[in-house]
Amino acid sequence: MKSPRPSRPSSVTTRLRLRPAALAAAIVLGPLALGVSVVVLGAIGLRPAIATCGATALAVWLGAIAAATKRGPRLGLASLAPLLILAPFLSTMRASPLPTPAALETALPRATPPAGMAVHRLPTGLTHRTAAFAYRGGSPLDRRDFAMTAVLVRHPRGDLLIDAGLGRDLDAQIGYMPLWFRATTRYERRRSVAEQLDAAGYDRRALRAVVLTHAHWDHVSGVPELAGTPVWVTPEERRHIDDGGAIMGLTRSFGGVRYEEYTFEGGPYLGFPRSHDVYGDGAIVIVPAPGHTPGSVIVFLTLPTRQRYALVGDLVWQLEGVSQREERPWLQRTLADDDPAAVRDGIARVAAIAARYPEIAIVPAHDARAFAALPQL
Numbered sequence: 058m059k060s061p062r063p064s065r066p067s068s069v070t071t072r073l074r075l076r077p078a079a080l081a082a083a084i085v086l087g088p089l090a091l092g093v094s095v096v097v098l099g100a101i102g103l104r105p106a107i108a109t110c111g112a113t114a115l116a117v118w119l120g121a122i123a124a125a126t127k128r129g130p131r132l133g134l135a136s137l138a139p140l141l142i143l144a145p146f147l148s149t150m151r152a153s154p155l156p157t158p159a160a161l162e163t164a165l166p167r168a169t170p171p172a173g174m175a176v177h178r179l180p181t182g183l184t185h186r187t188a189a190f191a192y193r194g195g196s197p198l199d200r201r202d203f204a205m206t207a208v209l210v211r212h213p214r215g216d217l218l219i220d221a222g223l224g225r226d227l228d229a230q231i232g233y234m235p236l237w238f239r240a241t242t243r244y245e246r247r248r249s250v251a252e253q254l255d256a257a258g259y260d261r262r263a264l265r266a267v268v269l270t271h272a273h274w275d276h277v278s279g280v281p282e283l284a285g286t287p288v289w290v291t292p293e294e295r296r297h298i299d300d301g302g303a304i305m306g307l308t309r310s311f312g313g314v315r316y317e318e319y320t321f322e323g324g325p326y327l328g329f330p331r332s333h334d335v336y337g338d339g340a341i342v343i344v345p346a347p348g349h350t351p352g353s354v355i356v357f358l359t360l361p362t363r364q365r366y367a368l369v370g371d372l373v374w375q376l377e378g379v380s381q382r383e384e385r386p387w388l389q390r391t392l393a394d395d396d397p398a399a400v401r402d403g404i405a406r407v408a409a410i411a412a413r414y415p416e417i418a419i420v421p422a423h424d425a426r427a428f429a430a431l432p433q434l
């Protein structure tokens with residue numbers, strides 16, 4: 058460090074000596090704190106935290122730059138360096154639509170749904186998120202509470218529950234999830250699927266199975282309350298429950314679940330290579346859509362009214378994932394997706410369906426807007 062000029066008083070000299078180190082720390086920490094608070098806290102939707110951390114960090118940073126400028130242009134320039142580090146990370150959140158998929162040539166599949174068939178939504182809670190969390194190009198200020206909604210499909214040959222939503226024991230179950238996950242996830246639990254079925258006077262003997270779009274925590278939490286009901290999964294998903302790491306901890310903690318594996322013996326369906334027609338009438342058709350997890354599926358429903366739905370699970374978290382062909386931001390897909398490239402492939406297939414057959418309602422498992430048209434039980 059340079060020697061202080063002899064003409065200055067010693068108190069000033071001390072301040073000047075200390076200043077570069079303090080400035081350097083402030084310069085580095087300011088933008089880092091700002092970036093991390095806005096990106097991470099913003100992405101998980103904690104607005105008060107963003108405001109507090111963001112404003113504090115911004116003030117520290119601006120003060121540091123102002124002080125640094127007095128010391129010379131070099132420190133001022135150095136204060137921008139952390140931004141250069143943050144920029145690539147922030148760029149992973151900007152809009153970047155996937156290529157327009159090739160036009161879908163296949164005809165709308167034949168279906169003869171029975172007269173008694175119907176669908177109902179069973180909202181079990183929500184998590185507080187933002188559009189920026191859900192898809193590239195989404196705004197961190199666009200609050201999107203993720204729906205945690207199961208779907209009951211009534212069919213004369215046996216009702217199916219598509220996903221099981223948040224269960225009444227989630228507060229205890231969540232302890233099986235990793236610390237980073239608990240630190241970034243805030244949920245509000247409402248009545249569980251079992252509680253809603255019972256309140257509606259539903260005869261649970263009519264429930265043939267729970268069909269999981271995939272086995273993540275928010276899709277299985279209500280399973281233990283449906284004891285005795287088989288849970289249908291693909292062999293890939295069944296394996297993933299056992300060896301999928303800490304993120305599958307909650308699912309793995311369940312004892313006594315009756316998993317029944319099914320395979321895709323049927324031919325191509327709306328651009329997907331294989332399919333499983335549950336009752337052979339085309340009313341409930343499951344296709345493999347791996348990527349988010351190895352055994353993720355999409356469930357296509359056709360009602361007697363001819364209304365069709367594609368329950369796409371967590372292929373995308375919000376409708377813009379398909380309508381704007383925007384995958385999850387880098388951090389989210391790294392943490393949440395088993396195979397991001399396969400997810401992109403799935404998004405392209407569903408986007409092609411949406412373009413060719415706009416009458417098929419696309420229903421991401423966490424988009425409250427998509428569930429609005431489904432009657433509640």
Ligand SMILES: [Zn+2]
Nearest residue numbers: 271273349371
């Ligand atoms: Zn998931």
Ligand SMILES: [Zn+2]
Nearest residue numbers: 273275371422
């Ligand atoms: Zn989910």
